[in-house]
Amino acid sequence: MAVLTEEQNMLRDAAKSWVQDKSPVTAFRKMRDSGAELGYDTAAWNEMAEMGWAGVIIPEEYGGSAFGYLAMGLILEETGRTLTASPLLASALGAASALVLGGSEEQKQAWLPKIAEGAIVATLAIDEGPHHNPEKVETSFSGGKITGKKTFVLEGMAADLLVVSAKGPDGVGLYLVKADDAGVKRTRLQLADSRGAANVEFDGAAAEPLSGGASTLEKVLDRARAGLAAEMLGAATQAFETTLDYLKTRVQFGQVIGSFQALQHRAARMFTELELARSTVEAALTAIDNDSPDVPELVSLAKAKMGDTFHLVSNEMVQMHGGIGMTDAHDSGFYLKRARAAEAAFGNQAYHRDRYARINGY
Known part of the structure; x- marks a missing residue:
């Protein structure tokens, strides 16, 4: 776990509290069932913007808080846990990064304050x-x-x-x-x-x-990839914890299924992979904040590792829950579908393994 500042701890705790109270998975299910055209709850997004989340990476002179990318990653991790759908990744991280890195003063003044307050997407x-x-x-x-x-x-x-x-x-x-x-x-x-x-x-x-041309494009994409990896980390972690709770309570053949060694081994593998993935995600976000020269390779490492891990954990969540895990009535299907979509966005595992190899001269 990265060593966090007081501000980062406060942001993470606020995000954890809000998603649990205001945006649990049941809220995502309700949004899905309603057929919302935009793919998210606009009232929930307005609340997120009011809490300042849309301005986390935006400089203070343009209405943001300039807390940085690790701080944004902490928020995205918590929203990922409950599958909260919002423009946070696309607008407050991806597009905002493009304006911060490549915008003229006039463009920054025109758009960044509006993004920071959630007035536009x-x-x-x-x-x-x-x-x-x-x-x-x-x-x-x-x-x-x-x-x-x-x-x-x-x-x-x-x-x-x-x-x-x-x-x-x-x-x-x-x-x-x-x-x-x-x-x-x-x-x-x-x-x-x-x-x-x-x-x-x-x-x-x-x-x-x-x-900035192609250089700005690549920097912007790396920031979006790292943010998405953070969201995937939160979703995968919650999927694992939900599955672990099920292993501790579900009884078959007169025993709690978590007592079966084969399932213990599978749970141990998920835990280990999640810890490794967390290290790569936090390293990528920290490198961006520090403007390190190895940002591209660390981001590709994080996105590829997180893609593999979320894929594994979402599969295991469905399988270990058995019959109920195969139904739409259970939340496991939501995590599996999110895993597949997030894997493909901004480059899947194959894309980032190839990119990592090329960066390192292979």
């Missing part, structure tokens, strides 16, 4: 195919306009501002596009994990460039 629009591949960009920018398409844009239907990757005069870079522009068309997607997402088409939409 912003998101990244990066991928153009079924898999994460930010290097493959066909969307183009010319004459102040963007043309192309993006797939699986997180919170794509809720977004007021899109941070879009496109090929410009100087290569691939990031651009700001208002979602209500006449040249933007959005199509809602229904994902397995019931979160909000959309495919987005751009037909001559007005756009403003951010600075």
Whole structure:
């Protein structure tokens, strides 16, 4: 466990208390059953913004608290535990990072205070195919306009501002596009994990460039990947703890099933993998806060390790709960579906193993 400051401890404790009281898994089930078009409860998101969570990585001069990425990771870990759906990752981390790293002073003044107070939702629009591949960009920018398409844009239907990757005069870079522009068309997607997402088409939409080109794009993606890994850590940890409680209470053949050595071994493996995964996630977030040169490899290590671990734990949660674990009436299916969607977002295990190898010269 990382050594936390007083502010970080307070943020974590506040997040833990809020998600348990206001956003348990039953709240996610209610949102899913309601067919909410945006894929999250807007009232809950407003409460999160009021608590300052949308401004955690945003500098104070733009309405944020500048607590850093480890602090944001602690919040995301707690929301991950109860599968809380919100624009926190897409808007307050991903898009906000793009503006902090590549925005002009005018762009920062125009958008960051609104993101920090939750007045708008912003998101990244990066991928153009079924898999994460930010290097493959066909969307183009010319004459102040963007043309192309993006797939699986997180919170794509809720977004007021899109941070879009496109090929410009100087290569691939990031651009700001208002979602209500006449040249933007959005199509809602229904994902397995019931979160909000959309495919987005751009037909001559007005756009403003951010600075830094491909370098800024990669830095922004690494921050989003680390934040998602933190959320996955929280969900996997809760899935394990729920399963462990079941092993201690479920009786079969006259014995508590947790007394069976085969299940003990499987539980021990999950615990060990979770501890290892926690170390990689916290190392990645801390490296971002410290602006370390090894951020890319640490982020890819964390995302790949967390993907494997969440995959394992979500599978075991279903299997160890037996028949009830296979039904929609039990929460285990929610964790399994979230695991699969989170694995694919911002690069799956194969993508990040390959990237880690390339960074290290293999």
